[in-house]
Amino acid sequence: xxxRPGAWQTLLWLGPxxxxxxxxxxxxxxxxxxxxxSRYSITGVYEGAVGLSNYVRLLQQDALPRVVVNTxxxxxxxxxxxxxxxxxxxxxxxxxxxxxxxxxxxxxVPWAASLIMTSKLFVWIYDYYFGILNHVLTTxxxxxxxxxxxGNDATVMGAMIAVGVFVSLPFTSYVFLAGLQAIPGDxxxxxxxxxASAWRTYVAVTLPLLAPALVVATVLNLIxxxxxxxxxxxxxxxxxxxxxxxxxxxxxxxxxxxxxRDIGLAAALGVVNVALILVAVVGYLRTxxxxxxxx
Amino acid sequence: MRRHLTILGLxxxxxxxxxxxxxxxxxxxxxxxxxxxxxxxxxxIADYSKDHTKPFWQALSDDYTKRTGVKVxxxxxxxxxxxxxxxxxxxxxxxxDVLNLNSFSSxxxxxxxxxxxxxxxxxxxxxxxxxxxxxxxxxxxxxxFPILASARxxxxxxxxxxxxxxxxxxxxxNDFVKxxxxxxxxxxxxxxxxxxxxxxxxxxxxxxxxxxxxGDWKSGEQWTINGDRNVQTLQFLADLAxxxxxxxxxxxxxxxxxxxxxxxxxxxxxxxIGFSPLAAQLDKEGTVEYGVTAMPTNIDxxxxxxxxxxxxxxxxxxxxxxxxxxxxLYYEPDNITRWITAEGFLPVTKSGVDRMSGNAKLRPYLxxxxxxxxxxxxxxxxxxxxxxxxxxxxxxxxxxxxxKRVLDDLQKRAEAAxxxxx
Numbered sequence: 001x002x003x004r005p006g007a008w009q010t011l012l013w014l015g016p017x018x019x020x021x022x023x024x025x026x027x028x029x030x031x032x033x034x035x036x037x038s039r040y041s042i043t044g045v046y047e048g049a050v051g052l053s054n055y056v057r058l059l060q061q062d063a064l065p066r067v068v069v070n071t072x073x074x075x076x077x078x079x080x081x082x083x084x085x086x087x088x089x090x091x092x093x094x095x096x097x098x099x100x101x102x103x104x105x106x107x108x109v110p111w112a113a114s115l116i117m118t119s120k121l122f123v124w125i126y127d128y129y130f131g132i133l134n135h136v137l138t139t140x141x142x143x144x145x146x147x148x149x150x151g152n153d154a155t156v157m158g159a160m161i162a163v164g165v166f167v168s169l170p171f172t173s174y175v176f177l178a179g180l181q182a183i184p185g186d187x188x189x190x191x192x193x194x195x196a197s198a199w200r201t202y203v204a205v206t207l208p209l210l211a212p213a214l215v216v217a218t219v220l221n222l223i224x225x226x227x228x229x230x231x232x233x234x235x236x237x238x239x240x241x242x243x244x245x246x247x248x249x250x251x252x253x254x255x256x257x258x259x260x261r262d263i264g265l266a267a268a269l270g271v272v273n274v275a276l277i278l279v280a281v282v283g284y285l286r287t288x289x290x291x292x293x294x295x
Numbered sequence: 296m297r298r299h300l301t302i303l304g305l306x307x308x309x310x311x312x313x314x315x316x317x318x319x320x321x322x323x324x325x326x327x328x329x330x331x332x333x334x335x336x337x338x339x340i341a342d343y344s345k346d347h348t349k350p351f352w353q354a355l356s357d358d359y360t361k362r363t364g365v366k367v368x369x370x371x372x373x374x375x376x377x378x379x380x381x382x383x384x385x386x387x388x389x390x391x392d393v394l395n396l397n398s399f400s401s402x403x404x405x406x407x408x409x410x411x412x413x414x415x416x417x418x419x420x421x422x423x424x425x426x427x428x429x430x431x432x433x434x435x436x437x438x439x440f441p442i443l444a445s446a447r448x449x450x451x452x453x454x455x456x457x458x459x460x461x462x463x464x465x466x467x468x469n470d471f472v473k474x475x476x477x478x479x480x481x482x483x484x485x486x487x488x489x490x491x492x493x494x495x496x497x498x499x500x501x502x503x504x505x506x507x508x509x510g511d512w513k514s515g516e517q518w519t520i521n522g523d524r525n526v527q528t529l530q531f532l533a534d535l536a537x538x539x540x541x542x543x544x545x546x547x548x549x550x551x552x553x554x555x556x557x558x559x560x561x562x563x564x565x566x567x568i569g570f571s572p573l574a575a576q577l578d579k580e581g582t583v584e585y586g587v588t589a590m591p592t593n594i595d596x597x598x599x600x601x602x603x604x605x606x607x608x609x610x611x612x613x614x615x616x617x618x619x620x621x622x623x624l625y626y627e628p629d630n631i632t633r634w635i636t637a638e639g640f641l642p643v644t645k646s647g648v649d650r651m652s653g654n655a656k657l658r659p660y661l662x663x664x665x666x667x668x669x670x671x672x673x674x675x676x677x678x679x680x681x682x683x684x685x686x687x688x689x690x691x692x693x694x695x696x697x698x699k700r701v702l703d704d705l706q707k708r709a710e711a712a713x714x715x716x717x
Contacts, residue, residue, distance in 0.1 A: 128544050
């Protein structure tokens with residue numbers, strides 16, 4: 001008595017999720033693209049279509065090269081450092097020691113806290129006059145004079161990257177921990193019988209078998225970190241101009257916080273951002289040959 | 296992999312085609328009073344304080360609904376995001392009926408607003424203090440209705456002044472520099488003057504100093520941002536930071552609320568420009584003994600900044616009567632005075648001045664109010680100049696900054712914006 005469901009029935013079951021996808025994924029993309037070739041007055045009144053001129057004007061912005069470089073540094077540093085530290089972290093969490101459960105819970109905390117709250121907290125940690133970081137570092141004689149971490153052009157980016165890494169660690173560590181636990185014990189046994197050293201075992205056995213987890217962690221972090229707004233916005237809000245902005249905060253400033261006050265131009269940058277992250281992710285998956293890593 | 300790419304490409308193409316086919320949004324509604332009366336109005340108010348703003352406007356809305364039967368959709372929005380939210384509302388053709396903001400002229404220029412005589416009774420209009428009524432005019436008609444006002448004043452730390460043996464707050468710029476140096480000489484990280492030229496409120500800090508050196512934003516219809524007096528003023532501020540070293544570190548990268556005010560509240564700072572909400576916080580904490588006085592000036596008489604915030608009414612079909620009733624209710628002397636008093640701001644109506652002049656705490660600000668000057672909010676170009684100043688002027692007082700070049704650039708962009716607007 002089994003029969004294949006008709007098209008209508010299929011649609012009925014799929015309907016709700018299709019509507020959801022249309023509403024929260026497809027429509028915003030469509031609205032963004034449309035806004036990117038429109039002109040709006042400073043108040044938000046639509047003034048007509050202008051074709052690709054917003055894209056041309058975007059390329060003419062003096063601040064753009066600086067912002068692109070900032071974005072590259074921000075994304076590669078945060079993702080790179082996060083992955084290296086998380087690999088070590090996952091190894092630690094995978095080892096059995098008393099209190100492991102408690103430690104595992106604690107690692108989740110930065111992940112559970114809101115990004116704005118964490119960023120505000122770090123603003124005070126970094127503060128020149130009240131911050132605990134300067135207090136600790138001067139007491140330990142690591143630095144002779146306090147440093148204005150968020151006001152000094154040389155240290156702002158580093159300070160933001162540190163926070164970016166801090167909030168990315170929990171997720172990444174857990175992805176690696178899951179990957180480690182999926183590796184069967186007998187391959188380690190084989191390595192031990194062959195007399196491989198601990199380091200050799202790690203490089204030749206653990207890392208290759210962690211490849212799927214590595215790929216997943218890298219791709220998701222690339223997207224999260226590139227799109228991250230609260231950290232850069234909160235830690236950089238005292239600095240005038242666009243010297244430490246990423247493409248995401250720059251987009252917001254173009255729309256609402258700079259003399260440009262231009263939604264169309266910001267939308268054009270929004271489209272570029274989406275395209276860029278798509279290209280980056282697809283490019284990355286190609287180079288690591290996702291299929292084989294998956295197998 | 297390849298198949299995924301193909302699907303992605305097709306999806307992208309579909310979105311582009313769809314976007315291209317879509318007709319531009321429906322024509323704007325500019326009919327105004329016509330059509331049947333609305334059943335509800337949307338009121339957007341900026342959040343002045345957690346304790347008073349929402350409770351007052353909620354009560355006013357309830358009262359209004361009881362009287363008229365028209366519902367109120369009240370939104371109290373944080374200052375940091377109000378520009379963004381209002382722009383988004385208008386972009387989506389869902390403007391508020393009544394809006395509270397610190398600017399109005401761009402909205403008037405875009406033809407979105409009712410004029411005062413369309414939505415305010417004669418009694419309400421006649422009660423406005425004339426300078427604030429003028430501060431809401433665009434091309435000779437009033438579109439911005441004063442909701443409240445504030446005035447900046449010069450705050451000094453009495454304890455630090457006594458320690459440094461300073462008897463009187465400084466009256467001239469020369470005295471000011473000497474005073475700041477004496478306070479810095481106390482050592483222990485004391486700061487002579489906290490100068491916030493970071494993006495939050497740089498334009499306010501700047502214009503107070505600018506006016507006290509005889510400079511201005513505009514002369515008639517011409518922008519004069521890079522006038523000689525202004526270059527001199529900005530150089531003076533840069534010297535405070537880099538030559539005399541009497542300011543906090545990186546004044547071009549210090550915001551007002553969590554920077555300059557925080558340092559003053561902590562007792563580290565000799566002098567700062569503040570306003571009545573800062574006084575309220577200081578009184579509440581009770582740790583800093585402070586005095587409030589007029590600005591030190593480089594001209595004959597001290598000038599301070601008055602800030603006028605606005606209410607405005609958006610033209611939408613059938614909302615004129617409802618909006619008028621709402622605004623007239625707010626401007627009833629009991630209502631407006633109750634709120635302005637609670638928030639610690641200054642009156643904008645003649646009846647309000649009569650009722651509040653007995654308040655000793657408001658004395659210094661009320662005294663300053665007649666001589667206070669307003670930012671050029673009646674010019675729509677100001678809405679861009681303000682943001683531009685916020686994002687650039689701090690760079691001029693950083694080590695190696697170039698005040699003249701920063702002001703020249705600001706002037707150039709202001710002129711370009713003015714030309715574009717004609």
